[in-house]
Amino acid sequence: MGGTIETLVNREYQYGFVTDIEAETIPRGLDENTVRLISAKKGEPKWLLDWRLKAFARWNTMQEPHWSNVKYPAIDYQDVIYYSAPKPQKALGSLDEVDPKLREMYGKLGISLSEQKRMNNVAVDVVMDSVSVGTSFKAELSKLGIIFCSFGEAVREHPELVQKYLGSVVPHSDNFFAALNSAVFSDGSFVYVPKGVRCPMELSTYFRINAEGTGQFERTLIIADEGAYVSYLEGCTAPKRDTNQLHAAVVELIALKDATIKYSTVQNWYAGDEKGEGGIYNFVTKRGKCAGENAKISWTQVETGSAITWKYPSVILQGDNSVGEFYSVAVVNNHQQADTGTKMIHIGRNTRSTIVSKGISAGQGNNSYRGQVKVLPKAAHARNYTQCDSMLIGNRCGAHTFPYIEVQNNSATLEHEASTSKIGEDQIFYLTQRGISKENAVSMIVAGFCKDVFKELPMEFALEAQQLLGITLEGSVG
Amino acid sequence: MTAPYIADFTTLSNNGVRAEPEWLRDTRRTGIERFAALGFPTPRNEDWHFTSVAPIAEASFSQLRGASGQVAKGALAPFQFGESDWPLMVFVNGKFDASLSTPELVAKGIRALDLSTALRDEPTLVEPWLGKLSTSEDRSFSALNAAFMSDGVVVHIAPYIESAVPLHVIFVSDANAAKGVAHVRNLIVAGHHSKATVIESYVSLGDSGYFTNAVTEVQVEQGATLTHYKIQRESQRAFHVHTIDAQQARDSHYVSFSFATGAALSRTNIYTNLNGEGSGATLNGLYMADDEQHVDHQTNIVHSQPNCFSREIYKGILSGAAHGVFNGKVYVYPIAQKTDGKQTNNNLLLSDRARIDTKPQLEIYADDVRCTHGATVGRLDEMALFYMKSRGVSTDAATKLLTYAFAADVLETIEVPAVRTELERATLERFTGSSVAL
Numbered sequence: 001m002g003g004t005i006e007t008l009v010n011r012e013y014q015y016g017f018v019t020d021i022e023a024e025t026i027p028r029g030l031d032e033n034t035v036r037l038i039s040a041k042k043g044e045p046k047w048l049l050d051w052r053l054k055a056f057a058r059w060n061t062m063q064e065p066h067w068s069n070v071k072y073p074a075i076d077y078q079d080v081i082y083y084s085a086p087k088p089q090k091a092l093g094s095l096d097e098v099d100p101k102l103r104e105m106y107g108k109l110g111i112s113l114s115e116q117k118r119m120n121n122v123a124v125d126v127v128m129d130s131v132s133v134g135t136s137f138k139a140e141l142s143k144l145g146i147i148f149c150s151f152g153e154a155v156r157e158h159p160e161l162v163q164k165y166l167g168s169v170v171p172h173s174d175n176f177f178a179a180l181n182s183a184v185f186s187d188g189s190f191v192y193v194p195k196g197v198r199c200p201m202e203l204s205t206y207f208r209i210n211a212e213g214t215g216q217f218e219r220t221l222i223i224a225d226e227g228a229y230v231s232y233l234e235g236c237t238a239p240k241r242d243t244n245q246l247h248a249a250v251v252e253l254i255a256l257k258d259a260t261i262k263y264s265t266v267q268n269w270y271a272g273d274e275k276g277e278g279g280i281y282n283f284v285t286k287r288g289k290c291a292g293e294n295a296k297i298s299w300t301q302v303e304t305g306s307a308i309t310w311k312y313p314s315v316i317l318q319g320d321n322s323v324g325e326f327y328s329v330a331v332v333n334n335h336q337q338a339d340t341g342t343k344m345i346h347i348g349r350n351t352r353s354t355i356v357s358k359g360i361s362a363g364q365g366n367n368s369y370r371g372q373v374k375v376l377p378k379a380a381h382a383r384n385y386t387q388c389d390s391m392l393i394g395n396r397c398g399a400h401t402f403p404y405i406e407v408q409n410n411s412a413t414l415e416h417e418a419s420t421s422k423i424g425e426d427q428i429f430y431l432t433q434r435g436i437s438k439e440n441a442v443s444m445i446v447a448g449f450c451k452d453v454f455k456e457l458p459m460e461f462a463l464e465a466q467q468l469l470g471i472t473l474e475g476s477v478g
Numbered sequence: 479m480t481a482p483y484i485a486d487f488t489t490l491s492n493n494g495v496r497a498e499p500e501w502l503r504d505t506r507r508t509g510i511e512r513f514a515a516l517g518f519p520t521p522r523n524e525d526w527h528f529t530s531v532a533p534i535a536e537a538s539f540s541q542l543r544g545a546s547g548q549v550a551k552g553a554l555a556p557f558q559f560g561e562s563d564w565p566l567m568v569f570v571n572g573k574f575d576a577s578l579s580t581p582e583l584v585a586k587g588i589r590a591l592d593l594s595t596a597l598r599d600e601p602t603l604v605e606p607w608l609g610k611l612s613t614s615e616d617r618s619f620s621a622l623n624a625a626f627m628s629d630g631v632v633v634h635i636a637p638y639i640e641s642a643v644p645l646h647v648i649f650v651s652d653a654n655a656a657k658g659v660a661h662v663r664n665l666i667v668a669g670h671h672s673k674a675t676v677i678e679s680y681v682s683l684g685d686s687g688y689f690t691n692a693v694t695e696v697q698v699e700q701g702a703t704l705t706h707y708k709i710q711r712e713s714q715r716a717f718h719v720h721t722i723d724a725q726q727a728r729d730s731h732y733v734s735f736s737f738a739t740g741a742a743l744s745r746t747n748i749y750t751n752l753n754g755e756g757s758g759a760t761l762n763g764l765y766m767a768d769d770e771q772h773v774d775h776q777t778n779i780v781h782s783q784p785n786c787f788s789r790e791i792y793k794g795i796l797s798g799a800a801h802g803v804f805n806g807k808v809y810v811y812p813i814a815q816k817t818d819g820k821q822t823n824n825n826l827l828l829s830d831r832a833r834i835d836t837k838p839q840l841e842i843y844a845d846d847v848r849c850t851h852g853a854t855v856g857r858l859d860e861m862a863l864f865y866m867k868s869r870g871v872s873t874d875a876a877t878k879l880l881t882y883a884f885a886a887d888v889l890e891t892i893e894v895p896a897v898r899t900e901l902e903r904a905t906l907e908r909f910t911g912s913s914v915a916l
Contacts, residue, residue, distance in 0.1 A: 067524070377830075392845035395812065401840040406528075407855045410827030419850040420842050 026083045032056060035183050038083045042152050042186075047163060055172035055182030062176045068339040069368040069400055070308050072281060075246060082184045082217070141199075146230075147192040148203055151219050154190035161192055165223055169252040169289045169316070177248040178285040181217045185250070188219035193228035193259075202458050204233035218249040224259035226292065231262040233461055247306075249284045257292025257319065264457050266465050268305035276335030276364075279307025286313035290322030290348075298325035299342065300456045302465040304472045307336060312370065314343035317351035317379075324353040327453040329465070331472045332365025332397070341371035341388075341402075346379035346412070357388035358450045361397035362473055368400040375412040382412040390420040391449055393442070393473065443470045479535040480517050484510060486541060487625055499601060505609040509624025516618045528803040528835040529745060529774045534717050539659035539689045541626060542571045549652055549683065551578055557648055557681045557711070560896035565590065567647045572660025572690075573629050587639030588674065589632075593663060596632040603632055607665055611695035612723035619719045619745075623693045627663035630692070633676060635702070637669035644675035644705075644894055649690065651713065656686035663693050666706070670699040670727070675894055676706050680720070682713035682740070689717040696724035698732050700754065705733040707897055711904070712740035714771070721747040728754030728783075735892055736763035736792075737901050738773050739908055745774040752779065752786040752814075762891050763792040764901070766908050767800035768829075774803035779821075781814040781844075790821040793888045795881060795909070797828035807839040808851070814844050821851040826858065826884050828877075858884075881909050 026037055035056045039049040064075070141148050147158060154162050172182040193199050224230050247269065255261045263286075272279025282305075288297035299313040315324030326342035344353035359367040369388045390399035401418045423445060431441035447454070447466055454462045487510045491503075498506075518535035519526040549570050558566070567590060568578035574592035589603065596604050614620035631647045649662060666676055680690055690712060698704045704724075712718045718741040724732050736746050750759045759779055767773045779788045794802045808819045825834045838851040858880045866876035885905045892898040 390840075390842070392842070392847070395815070395845045397845065398841070398843040400842065401838075401851070403838060403853070405834070405836045405853055405855060407825075407827065407835075408833045410830050410832055410857045412827075412855060413857075414853075414855040416838070416853040417850070418838070418840060418852070419848075420840055421848045422846045 025081050028081050029078045030080065030082055030184065034082055038184055038186065041083060042155075044155060045159060048155060051167065051172060052183050055179050056184075058173045059176065059179035059183055062179055064176050068310050069366065069370075069402070070310055070337040070339050072308055075281070077180075080246060083186055144197050144200070145194040146197060146199055147190065149190055151185075151188040151190050151221065154221070158190075158192065161223065162190070162221065165221055165252070165254055167252075169254060169287045170250050170285050175285060177283045178250050181219060181248050181250045181285070185217040185219040188221070188249070190220075191222040191230060191232060193224045193230045195225045196227040198228070199230040202231050202233050204235065216245070216247050216249070220249070220251040222252070222261055222263070223254045224256065224261050226256045227258040228256075229260045231458065232264070233458060234263070234265045235268075235461070235464070245280050247280050247282045247284065251284070251286040251313075253288030253297055255288065255290050255292070255295035255297050255322075258294045259292070260296040260298075261288060262298045263288070263300070263313070264461055265301040265303075266461055266468065267301065267303045267309070268468055271305045271334065271336050272307040274334045276307070279336070280305065282306040282309045282311065284311040286311060287316065288314070288324075289316040290319045290324065290351075292319040292322075293348075294321045295319050296323040296325075298327075298456070300327040300453065301329070301340075302453070302457070302461075302468065303328070303330040303338060303340060304468045306338075309336075309338040309340055312341050312343055314345070315353065316345045316347065317353065318347045320348040321350045322348055323351070326353075326355045326357070327456045328357045329360070329450045329453045329469070330357070330367055331360045331362070331469060332367045333363040333472050334365060335363070336365045338366070339368040339370055341369045343372040344374070344384060346373075346375045346382040346384070349378070349380045350382070351379055352383045353385075355384070355386040355388070356452050358453055359388070359390040359399055360393065360446060360449070360473065361390065361399045362393040364396045366398040366400070368402060369418075370402040372404040372406070373414060373416075374404075375407045375409050375414070377408045379409050380411045382409060384412075384414045386414075386416040388418045389449070390418075391423055391446070392420065393423050442473065446473060479538070480514055482538045483622060483625070484514055490626075498597070499605070501605060502597070502608075506625050509614055509621045509626075512614055512621035513618055513625060516616070516621060519618050525776065525805070528801075529743070529772065531743070533743060534689060534719075537657070537687075537689075539657060541628070542655060542658035542660045542688075543573070548654060549575065549578065549650060553683055554578065554648060554650065557650070557679055558646070559900035560646070560894075561643065564643050565645050567592070567631055567645070569629060569631075569647070569649045569662070571651055571655045571658065572649070572662055586641055587636035587672075588641055588645065589634040589636075590645055591632055593627070593630045593632055593665070603634060604665060607667060607695060607697055608663070611697055611725050612693055612721065617721065619691055620693055620721050623661045623663060623691050626661040627693070628661055630662045630664040632664070633666045635668045635672040635674045635704075637699070638671045639669065640673040641675070644677050644897070646677045646679065648679045648681060649692075650681050650683060651686070651688050651690070651716065652683040653686050655688035657688065659689040659691055661691050663695075665695050666704065667697045668699055668702040668704040668730075671701040672699070673703045674705070676704070677709065677897065678707070679709045679711070680718060680740070681711045682716060685713045685715055687715040687717075687742075688713070690720070692720040694720070694722045696722065696732070698724060698726045698730040698757075700727040701729045702727075703731040703733065705893065706735075707892070707894075708734070708736045708746070709901070710736070710738040710740055710744060710746065712744065714740065714742060714769070716741045718744040718746075720745070722749065724750040724759075726750060726752050726754055726757040726759065729756040730754060731758045731760070733760045733893075734762070736765075736775065737904075738763070738765040738775070739767070739904065741773070742770070743772045745776070747776045747778075749778040750780070751782055752788065753782045755783045756785050757783070758787040759789070760891075761788070761790045762888055764794075764885055764888050764905070765792070765802060766795045766885070766905065767802060768796070768798035769800065770798070771800045772803075773800070776805045778807045778809065779819065781808070781810040781817045781819070784813060784815045784817070786814065787818040788820070791888050791891065792823045793885060794823070794825040794834060795828065795885060796825065796832035796834060799829070799831040800833070802832075802834045804834075804836040805839070806837075806851070807841065808849060810842040810844050810847055810849065812843045815846040817844060817847040817849065819847070819849040823853040824884070825853075825855045826881065827855065828857065828881065878909055882906055
């Protein structure tokens with residue numbers, strides 16, 4: 001099987017191409033004028049500019065954190081282009097108006113909008129280099145009162161909602177990267193599901209980084225009003241690059257009383273080549289707040305890409321009986337590094353959280369699970385179950401676990417289990433002995449290892465995720 | 479807050495009270511320099527995130543000179559257990575007290591003497607190891623200890639010696655210890671293929687506020703098995719910081735048990751380096767705290783070589799407004815294939831103000847390993863309580879019984895019957911107010 005492995009290992013990043021669309025960019029560098037310029041380009045109201053400036057002032061006083069278990073060369077924040085928008089920039093009513101080149105590119109990615117629209121019943125809001133260029137199913141959603149649009153549009157059309165919730169979960173001063181994002185965020189998605197409405201389809205958005213050297217600073221805000229339900233999918237692929245690109249997004253979720261938000265991610269940013277050159281730095285702040293009773297927020301993530309993944313999708317369990325979930329598969333190969341996990345902050349009574357994390361390390365990758373479960377004194381009868389398993393493939397990779405369990409209420413019950421082991425030789429042997437190739441055997445074992453997480457993903461994502469996993473790992477055993 | 483210590487050190491070296499060998503003076507100098515540079519750890523230091531040592535840093539403790547002759551032999555009876563032929567070494571307020579200790583410890587292939595005597599008469603027993611098995615590079619308290627280390631026990635177990643009786647070392651503090659600090663430094667060297675048990679007890683005869691800053695260096699040579707029990711029953715107003723650093727050679731086994739019930743604030747660091755193929759470490763412990771007590775354990779098991787195993791079970795019982803901290807780390811180097819590690823931390827919260835912060839950690843750089851860890855936090859099982867009550871057992875008795883059962887699990891791992899019985903008794907006493915069986 002050596003030959004196959006060789007091919008697979010050396011397989012180029014499939015989605016590595018650059019679409020040659022003229023982009024409107026601003027000069028490199030960051031100062032107060034950059035923030036003003038971004039805000040002016042987007043025609044934002046004064047309150048938002050003020051908020052950005054406040055965040056920028058705060059960011060200036062902050063130090064870049066280095067406590068994570070990842071290593072990377074120093075980032076020059078003055079060498080980043082903070083704004084880039086594709087040129088043909090008019091309001092688009094239908095998919096047909098989308099630039100043919102763009103559509104061709106999405107075609108290559110297999111996310112053709114029309115296809116998706118017709119066959120998958122998925123509304124896709126495509127974000128390409130910071131400005132939203134296509135939104136579908138809008139009419140259908142708006143009949144139910146659901147708002148699903150780009151962030152910029154939300155600022156224009158629904159300023160009261162944005163103003164009320166922006167920064168309410170991740171404040172502008174939260175951390176270094178969140179502050180940076182708050183100052184310079186370009187666009188993103190906005191979802192509002194009104195009271196008692198169950199969103200009839202999976203909402204999804206594909207992010208793509210395009211213009212070279214552009215950091216992407218997305219801002220996503222999802223609000224599920226009382227009794228609402230929404231499932232949101234985020235998928236990422238990025239073109240091949242040599243210079244490292246910084247991605248510092250912020251995602252805020254707010255679930256009010258009896259509301260449920262399900263947020264799924266498949267992340268496949270460019271991971272760098274086999275020597276560890278290039279790749280995306282994915283430093284994201286994701287946090288949800290169960291603001292009301294019986295609210296539920298569920299994060300599912302499949303992280304296969306990025307040179308460095310550093311993120312902790314968290315849930316603040318404020319409302320009584322609220323539920324937080326985190327299901328994660330993180331795969332690292334070659335020189336990839338991941339430091340990911342979650343935070344579950346139990347504030348309300350009878351709050352419950354579940355954490356299932358599966359880490360797979362291959363090549364010279366390093367994978368860390370870092371999680372915090374905090375039970376505050378008022379969180380009577382809080383319940384947490386955590387399971388984090390790591391699988392090692394090859395002898396130059398690493399798997400690390402850093403759980404923080406902080407309990408201040410004695411009626412809480414917490415369980416944490418973790419294991420790290422090598423991929424089972426006997427399992428591989430058994431499968432190969434049945435005539436299954438070693439490659440497929442590994443794929444099957446890994447798929448089984450991650451089953452608990454995949455089953456949480458919406459159907460089409462689960463398939464994509466399994467395939468991605470296979471591609472990321474193929475060739476790592478032999 | 480480091481100034482008084484640095485001033486003390488200057489006085490100490492200027493006086494030239496100790497005609498000490500050059501290497502030791504170097505160790506001390508490095509120690510104080512590091513301590514001056516590091517200062518006391520703050521909660522910003524990841525290793526001290528949940529434990530604030532402000533009460534230690536702010537109080538200025540003076541060096542204890544030792545107070546011999548004050549402690550009567552009978553006063554130690556409550557802390558002694560086991561057979562009367564167990565060799566005993568007693569340190570009062572940090573200084574060796576020969577009158578309370580067993581004479582003639584040369585017998586049976588075991589040398590045990592106090593550090594001052596060893597340095598004066600037999601430096602060869604000390605020099606090759608002292609300050610070399612334990613690092614003070616990024617550890618404030620160890621650095622401070624290196625600067626001031628005054629006394630402690632030096633134990634050498636000769637090769638192939640299998641000692642049936644444990645050596646009991648008692649560090650006792652009395653009223654004279656108030657506002658003082660004892661920088662205890664111990665050294666245990668288990669020769670190849672030897673087998674022995676050493677017990678370190680830290681106890682108090684009063685309720686004064688003092689500070690014990692101890693470091694124990696341990697070398698377990700090839701094929702040796704060292705069982706090392708640490709019993710911490712300091713006064714409820716005392717501060718206790720103790721670091722145990724063990725280095726293990728091929729096929730050695732280091733068995734450690736840490737029992738902690740005393741002190742207002744205690745921190746026990748147990749670090750072992752599995753530095754020889756086929757070696758193993760068993761680190762178990764039980765901590766119990768109530769009122770405003772703060773009890774912190776940090777363990778670090780470093781798998782430096784292949785085919786080693788480690789087993790760890792720590793249990794905690796917290797009531798009142800006590801705060802427990804557990805931080806257990808297992809580190810596996812790339813070369814350490816076939817590592818087998820298992821770590822468990824269970825905590826029982828008996829009151830609604832008790833608090834626990836636990837952080838079991840795995841850092842693994844080798845692939846052919848099997849490592850697991852688990853942690854739980856909870857209160858007594860309501861079903862079990864209900865069951866017992868339905869059988870006519872009072873709530874009070876059922877609570878005590880279940881609490882004891884929780885602790886008994888880990889106490890049962892103690893192999894020396896006398897130690898196990900004593901700690902079971904102490905556990906019962908702690909949560910029932912009497913040593914009488916339920």
